[in-house]
Amino acid sequence: MTRLTIVVAATRNNGIGRAATLPWKLPKEMSFFRQVTTGAPEGSMNAVVMGRATWESIPRKFRPLPKRLNIVISRNRQYELMPPDAETAQAFTHLHPSVDSAAEQLSQPQNTEKPLYRSFVVGGAHIYRATLALPASSETFVDRILLTRVLSPAFADCDVFFPDFLAESSTEVGQNGWKRASHEEFKEWAGFDVPEGVQEENGVQYEFQMWVR
Template sequence: MIRLNLIVCATKTNGIGTAGKLPWRLKEDMNFFKYVTSLSPTKMKNVVIMGRKTWESIPVKFRPLSNRINIIVSRRLQQSDAGSLGIDEKQDSYLVDSIDSACLLIRKLDHPHDINPQTGVQNIINKVFVIGGSEIYRSVLEEQSTSNFAPSHILITRILSDHPSIDPSIDTFFPEFRSSRRQNWCKSVDLIDQNKFLCLHNTRKKEGTLAICLDSITLLSIVHFYINSSSGLIMLCPTKTSTSLSLFFSFDQLSGYKEGLAKKKKKKINLIYEGIL
């Protein structure tokens, strides 16, 4: 069974696209996306799975996404169409017709000589990320019992307030997974027990830990740790008017704390990274 991590940037209403393109260009989110989907142990690589429209929305000079194995899913395209789209196996980019086919390819790439994994062959695939678009996300979230994959994590960059670079005519949306037949998505606070983290407690409500402030490198390292340890997270990212970085542990108290922080420091908070187990 291949475990798939969904990563997406979405508005509060789950908007993710406009006319086949991203409705925004947010440097901090792009850096976050690149870091999380690229970071892997030496001699291993992550896989990014995407639909044809998502592939075509990436500027040609950035295709394929570097230091990652790119798998493009399309039911209509044939292998003979791969070259015209810049899909080249020699450059770690592959064309398949379904998510199941993508997972079969991943198994083949992970064990290129068809040697049984039980014999101790070292794996070369680290993590598998699904990066869009809407139909690909939906296919993963609505996996059937016969599928050879299962969704593991959803990592969301949630845009919580207006941003000048956002195109208001959003026409593509991330599936509403909480109301789907899969009711087992939840947020975890397991990491608060780790002694190496400084925990700041909410003085108004004694229950729950609110935040720790860290430098950006440490923060991103924790993001990667969360993904690998099957935990969830909410993270405040830097914006033009807010340079502090914080990792939030208490999900139900986040809203009031965020408003208090913005009022106290008179800083606008535009983005929250929300990771859900």
């Protein structure tokens, strides 16, 4: 059984993007993303699952995200992840036509270059929704959300949104639905000192949260 962890930064109204970009610039929050998605025991690695648009939003020189297995989902089976003249090796990058196909690879460790420690879903909205819809009875499903809750400003002009996972909980994903973990539980799971309470960066207030089911 493979458990997926969603990593997302969203406003109170669940806004996550604007005009195909992030509405905010939060270097410390990005540092958290990098640390949590790369942290793995020696000899293993984590996977990051994303849609094509999210992949293309990463500056070319940073693709693939280093020290992680990059899984990109696109209906275009001929989509070229890495051009032939790319400076970065194509190792640790895989193209899949669907979430189900990606989930199958994640559930079969023999199909990855290194043993997988954790698998993270990192966007965009369609991939978030599709993975949240995986039933808890399946081999691969989401059981954890690392949510950077952007508290202010409101960023009311967001045009892309994260699913309202609290409102959409159902008996299909467990009688108790989602619950917020304590900060101590968050730090223990992450394996490093996650900043506690309201953070402020570049005029934006936000908070690191972990939700589990």
